[in-house]
Amino acid sequence: MSVEIGHFALVLALALALVQSLLPVVGAKRNDFRLMSVAEPCAAAVFALILLSSAMLVRAYVASDFSVLNVVENSHSLKPLLFKITGVWGNHEGSMMLWVLILSFFSALVAVFGGNLPNTLRANVLAVQGWIATAFLSFILFTSNPFVRVIPAPIEGQDLNPILQDIGLAIHPPLLYLGYVGFSVCFSFAVAALIDGRVDAAWARWVRPWTLTAWIFLTGGISMGSYWAYYELGWGGWWFWDPVENASFMPWLIGTALLHSAIVMEKRGALKIWTILLALLTFSLSLLGAFLVRSGVLTSVHSFATDPGRGLFILAILVFFIGGSLTLFALRAQTLTTGTMFQPVSREGALVLNNLFLSTATATVLIGTLYPLLLEAMTGTKISVGAPFFNMTFGPLMIPLLAAVPFGPLLAWKRGDLYAVAQRLMWVFGLSLVSIGLVLILVDPRAVWAAFGIGLAAWVILGSLMDIVTKAGFGKVELSRAFPRLLGLPRSVFGTALAHMGLGITLLGVVVVTSFGTEQVVIMKQGESVAFSGYQLRYDGQQPFAGSNYTEDQGLFTLLHQDGRVANKVTAAKRFYPARNMPTTEAGIITRGVNQYYVALGDAIDGGGMVVRLWWKPFVTLIWLGTVAMIIGGFLSLMDRRLRVGAPAKASAKKPVKAVSGAV
Known part of the structure; x- marks a missing residue:
């Protein structure tokens, strides 16, 4: 009976998701508060129903209910309890359940914490979330139902793929999906803004916490997946440039660009159109990853090879949301203001440079991932694009980006003094040169590129510390005043420095283990x-x-x-x-x-x-310790009071809304 409850809960969730996707949009268009107010309870109810359905699926796994086909194909009565639970999302149907559960969770969070949003914006955001939920709930119910019965029920199950019976599976997919699906909120905000035709600094203030939250979880998911493959597959490597690895890496790259672009938009009111486009592209790449994993076009340890029907359904979702959002962007972008101007040498300019390199790097990974698939589809020719291509194209793009990282936080907004910043970084530059010299003298005089990479890592790490030292006033004011100023710095300053430092730590681990392992x-x-x-x-x-x-x-x-x-x-x-x-x-x-x-x-x-x-x-654990530092830095930034306070609350005086015909 519990299986039927789970199935019916999914059906009810789909019905309510349809309501959530339609009525609030109509209400926003008519300025009808009653129709707009339907969005919040619908979002909460959809989450509750999907949570109930997920609980019933977990119960079927824990109880080894082999009358359920999904349990038969992916579980075994002797399997440890932990792996019975984590096995729920170790297959196609269960992973899609996890996807919609997290999607509905984020929608419910918007409904609960979006009280300071304008009514029309909140209604449109939740409606777009409803569109996404409707699409994926339909996909589950019509092509990937995890509650299909099998009669007669077998005595025993077929067990879960052995390489997925690991503690890493309990952590990696949920973190990854929290990142993937978290970016759906940014996507919904962008589409809602395009529908409403209004984008301003307050919009960026609302979007930033969601972007940062998704980025934190996606960073953790990629890191955990890398370490899981490293120790579980017995191959001794930490990154293979596998197409499915790339599918998670691309949203991270473009999401990092979005995070920095939103800062410029919030602080200076600039890059409005570009920020909207990045918000659309980030979730679009997440959807592309879902298609690559579940369409059957890839053969990978990470992927779920499935029938073509599922692939076509996912492709239709891809075309609707990516094509539709980009079409809407093309139609409405001309109506949006471009924002304030700034000098090239400024913090805005540094963040634009960051966006330029990250976007180009994303395009490089995208081409290397999709080109073999497109070539095979059009000509039948099979080629392999592996690590040499990505190392030769992605690596050179990262060098100037990493070299510029210490400059950005030290530059002033609107107009910066590059020479003054360079003077502050002279000590950092000198210590980086010393690190290069020590490698060449003490380790291997022929390891020139390794020494350069270690010097670049030192430059990023020490440059991040210099940002805190400079803002606290060390070297300019007395220590008795510098330490209180240090403690009084906003948490986002420490978060930014720690995230950049984590990037340098990861780089150090990559260079050393690659060169000297x-x-x-x-x-x-x-x-x-x-x-x-x-x-x-x-x-x-x-x-x-x-x-x-x-x-x-x-x-x-x-x-x-x-x-x-x-x-x-x-x-x-x-x-x-x-x-x-x-x-x-x-x-x-x-x-x-x-x-x-x-x-x-x-x-x-x-x-x-x-x-x-x-x-x-050697130094291999720094690869993942660096990502831990990035995650902690992200959480520190998220705890900053300016983000927790969010956008200003709405004025108490409410605008009149259109009366509903027939109302008392």
């Missing part, structure tokens, strides 16, 4: 040792282990100091899942400081030996 493939027998980056790694043999729904052969290793003392013990394994008849590789990872020793088992050979792959990963 090592890999070796060896054949080891029990009791043998091999040199491993300053240590000895001893193979202690194998032992069997039986998990709840798998068996594995564990390889036991000991990391030894040169004098024979034990540094660490580590276990790598070859795991087998009988229900799926599928093996996986479980890597053994030793973390020492910011470095990691990575061990993966290969195949057994005659004579009792084992092929073992060893990676030395």
Whole structure:
């Protein structure tokens, strides 16, 4: 019965989403407050119904209800409880349920916290959210219903894809979708503004917190996905330029541009048209990612290969929202004011430069991702666009952008003094040169590009600190006055500095592990040792282990100091899942400081030996620690009082609204 409740709740949610998508727009057009006021309770009710439906699906998984086809195909009675729950979104139907649940959650948040928005803007925003909800609820009910029954019910399920039975799956998809779907609010604000024909600084103030929230979660989702692939797939890499990885990276790039553009619009009233376009493009790229993952056009560890009907439905959604929004933008952009002017050398100019490079980088990734698909569709020719293309095109675009990062926060609005800012950054420049020299002298005199990359990372990190030092007045006022000024700085100043610093930390990890990491493939027998980056790694043999729904052969290793003392013990394994008849590789990872020793088992050979792959990963954890710093910086900025207060509240005196015919 609970399965039918979940199904009916989805049907009711679709009906209410239709109401939410139509009546508020009509009310805004007629200036009818009663019709506009339908939006808030509808948004809350849609969220409650989808939450109920999702709870019923989770219940079916937890109870191993194998009368439900989705549970049969993706669960098993012996699977641990955590993976029964996370397995709900480890498949196409369940992931779409998670998508609409988060979408309805954001709509409900707009309804609850949007009380200071103008009535027409709030009604139009919630109506656009209703359009999106209607489209995806229709997609679920007509092509991807997770509540389809199977009769007779089998005794046992087919289990979840083994590589998805990991704690990373409990974190990665929800974070990623909170970012993807969070940008729908920015999209809705942009479409609502185009419908209303009014865009101003207050609009940017309302949009910024939603943009920042989505950006924070998308950053966390991409980072968690990268680390999950790194340790779960046993390949020793942290980024593959996989098309589905790119599908999440593109909204992040253009969303970062949107975040900076919204700042210019809020502070200076400039870049209005460009900011609206970025808001449309950011969510459009999120929708494109949904199409790539669920259309079956890609083969990837991340993707859900599905039937063509689903792909065509998603493509129709893509055409409607992307094509429709861009058409509306083309029709209304000429009616929008361009905003105030500013000098090229200014903080606005620096943020425009940021937008230019980020947008170009996004276009580069988009071309590299879609070109093979388009070529195959038109000519039948299959080509592969991999890391060499992206490294040669994306990398050079990032160098000038990263070089400019420390300048932006130090420049004044409207008209800046580039020479004065350069003087403040001289110490940073000098220390960056020192870091380059130390790498060349102490590490490897031939590693010129690595030294340059480390120097650039130092430039970004130290430049971010200089922003705080300068704003606090260190070096200009007495310490007794500088420290109180430091504590009194807005949280957004610390958030911006920490986010930029995190970017530099990630860059440092990428450069060091790419340039100085090592890999070796060896054949080891029990009791043998091999040199491993300053240590000895001893193979202690194998032992069997039986998990709840798998068996594995564990390889036991000991990391030894040169004098024979034990540094660490580590276990790598070859795991087998009988229900799926599928093996996986479980890597053994030793973390020492910011470095990691990575061990993966290969195949057994005659004579009792084992092929073992060893990676030395210096500074690799900085890649993800940097993203953590970005996330914390985003939260600090979100906690800034200026964002929490939001736009000014509406005047108490309400404008008269059109009377409804037949009203008492």
